[in-house]
Amino acid sequence: MSGPHVVLAGGGLAAVRTAQALRDLGHHGRITLVSEELDEPYDRPPLSKEYLLGTRGADDLRLATRDEYTRQDIRLVLGRAAVGLDLRTRTLTLADGGEIGYDRLVVATGARPRRLPDLPESGRVHYLRTAADSRRLAGALTGGARVAVIGAGFIGLEVASAARLRGCRVTVVEAAPQPMAPIIGAEPAAWLRRRHSERGLEFRCGTTVERSEERPGEQVLFLGDGTVVEADIVVVGIGVVRDTAWLAAAGLETHQGLVCDEAGRTSAVDVFGAGDIVCRHSAGRCRPTGHWTAAADSAARVAATLAGVPHAGLGEDGFFWSDQADLRLQFAGAASPTATVVSGDFDSGKFVVHYTEGDRLTGVFAANAPRDFLRGRLALRSALKEVRT
Template sequence: MRTVTIVGASLSGLHAARELRAQGFDGRLVIVGEEPHHPYDRPPLSKTFLTGGADESRLALTDAEETAGLDAEWLLGVRARGLDPRGRTVLLDDGRTVSTDGVVIATGASARRLPGKSLAGVHTLRTLDDARALRAGLTRGPRRVVVIGGGFIGAETASSCARLGHTVTVVEAAPLPLVPQLGTAMAAVCAALHRRGGVELVTGTGVATLRGAATVTGVCLTDGRTLPADIVIVGIGAVPNSAWLAGSTLVPQDGVPCDDGCVTALPQVVAVGDVARVGGIRAEHWTSATEQPRAAAANLLAGRTLVTARTLPYFWSDQYDSRIQFAGRHREGDTVRVTEGEITDDGLPGESGFLARYERDGRTVAVLAVDRPRAFLRARRELRREPQRDERAPDGRQGRERQETEPAAL
C-alpha cells in the first residue's frame, strides 16, 4: 500500500492519520477536507467560543510541528464528489483526482436544516464558520433567541446565549429534552437546568414555519402560537455526509455500513467517526471519533478485520454551569437509581451533584453524573470492566447513538 487517502479533515480523520503513521505506514498520505481549515475542536463552538472565552487559536487540534511530522498532503477547501473503487480513485469537486490504494472515510455529518426558504438570522451550529456567524449576530445588542431542538447542541447554545444576556426560548417537540439520550427521569433534570438558567422551555410542540420576509422575525409553532425572534438557532440533529459515495457500490444506510472493525464492503476502504455505522450503530460521540481510527488503521493496513472498534459509548455536555457525563447504553424500561448525591425537590442536582445508575436484569448498563466527576470516573471504569453484551433493541434491530455536542461531546 503506497498511498492512503483520508476523506475528511475532521477529528476522526486526524486521528486516522496519526494512527496510520504510528502503526508504521510510511507511504503517501493525502487528507481531503471540505472546509478550508485544518482539523479543529468542535465541542467549544457552542460554549466558550460562542461566549468569547476562547479564540480560534485554542480550537486547533494540531500545531506546526505535528503537521510537519505527519508528512501529509492537505487538500483543504475542496469536497470529495465520488469514489471509484475499480480505479482506486477519489474524485474531487474541482476536477482533480487522487489515485490511492486505501481510503479512510471520515466525512462526518452536517447539521440538519429546516425546510423552506433561507432567512437572515437563522443559524445552525456545526462548523467553525457557523459559529463565527452566530457569534457575530449575538454581539449586536440584546436579542430574542429561539432555539429549535432541546438536544445537546440546542441546550448548550441556549445556555451560552443566556449567559450573554439574551432572552432565550427553547422549543422541543418531545415532552422533555434529551429523553432518547437519558431517559425520562433524568431528562427532567435537564429541563430543570433550563428553568434555573432563566430560559423558557416550550415542549410538546413542533415548528410549523418561520416568519419573516428577508430576515427572521418569528417562529410559528404547530400549536398556533408564534414566538418573536431576532435569531433562530436550529439544533435538530445531523445528517451523515455520505451522499458523495453514491455509485460506488457502498449503499449508505444512515451512514456508511461497516463491520465491528470499521471495515466496509469495499476492499481497502474503512470508515470512522460520525459518518460510520459500525456494527449496525452510528455513534456521534467524541470518543468514537478518537477510538475507532486505531482499529480502522490496523485493519486497513492488514487488509482484513483483525481488531474491533466497539467501545463503551461516553459523552459529556456543559449546560448552565453544570457538567453532564454519561457512559454506557440504556434502553427505555431500565431502572434508574441515584446512588450518590441527590436530586432536590425542584428537580435540580444537589450542591454536590449526583450519580445515577441505569440497571437492567440486575446489572449496571449505564451511568450518569451531573457535577460529580470523580464518582463518574470511578463508575465508568467499573462499567468498562463489565462484559459487554449485544445491545440490540428488543425487536432485533440496532440503532443510532447520537451525541449532538460534536459538534460531542461531543
C-alpha cells in the same frame, strides 16, 4: 517511500487521528488528507462552548500544528471536497474536477446538521457545525437578543446556555416532553429542565414548529401547541445527517451512514470508514456514531486495521459529555425506565444516575460528578463485555 498511499477524505478529528496513528504505528507510505474546508483541521466541541463565548481562540482549536503535519509527513489538501469515487481504478474525484489516486481510502467526512423543513434559510437562521458557523452565531448573540433554539439535544442546550450567558432572552422548543429526554430518560430530563429554567431558559416542550414567517426585524415561529415565538435569531439543533449519496453511487454499502464493521472495514476491500460518517449494523439495528470519543476510537481502530496490528481499545460505549453553563454532563450506555440516583442528589446539581434492566447496568449519567461517573462507566464497560461474550 514504501507502503501504500493512504488518502483520507475529510478533515476533522477522525481523519487527523487516523493519519497520526498510522505514523505512530510505523506507516511509511504517503498520507494525504483532503478536506472541503479551507480551515486547517480543528476540534468541534468548543464551537458550542468556549469558542462561541469567546474564551478560546481559533489557534486553540487546531488538532495539530503545521509543524506536526510536516514532521509526520501528512499532506493537507484543503478547500477541496471529494464528490466521487471509482473503486476499480482507486480514484477519488474532487469537486473541482481534480483526481487523487489511492491504495487505501479512509472516508471520514463526518456529518452535517439536519435542516428544518419549512424554515427558509435566512440571515436570522443558524445551524452549527463549523468554526465559520460558530463565528457567525457569536456575532448574533448580543445582549437582549431574542433567541429561539429549536431542539433541546446537547448542542441546542449548549448554545441556549451560551446565549443566556451572553444576556440573550432564550426560548427552547423541543418535540420531546423534556430536554434530552430520549437520551437521559424522563426523571433526569425533568431535573435538567428545572435547572435550566432557574437560570432563565424558557422551554416549550412536547411541541414542534409548524410554520414560520419572516417579518421586518424578526422571525416568527408558530408552534403546534398554538403558541408563537418571536425571535431575532433562530438556532436549529435537531440532529445530523450523513452525506452518503456519493459513496452509495460508487457501490459502497450505506444506510444511515457508511456501513462499517468494528475494524472500520466497508463493503469494498480498500475503503475504510472512521468518525461520524460511520454506522454499524448489530442485532438488526443500524447504529450511527456521533460523538467525539467514538470518532477518536474509530480512527484508532482503522489505523490499527490498516497497519495490520490488533486494536487494544475498550469498545464503544456511547460516551459523550456536554457542558451547559455551570453543568458538566456525562453519559454512557443507554437509558432505561429504571433510573436510580446512586450518589449525590438532584437538588445539589451533583449526582450520578445508573440505569438498569433487571440486575444489569445499561447506562450511566452524571452531573458535575466526574469521578463517580468514571466508576460507573467502568462498571458499565464490564457489564457490556459480559453481554458481548
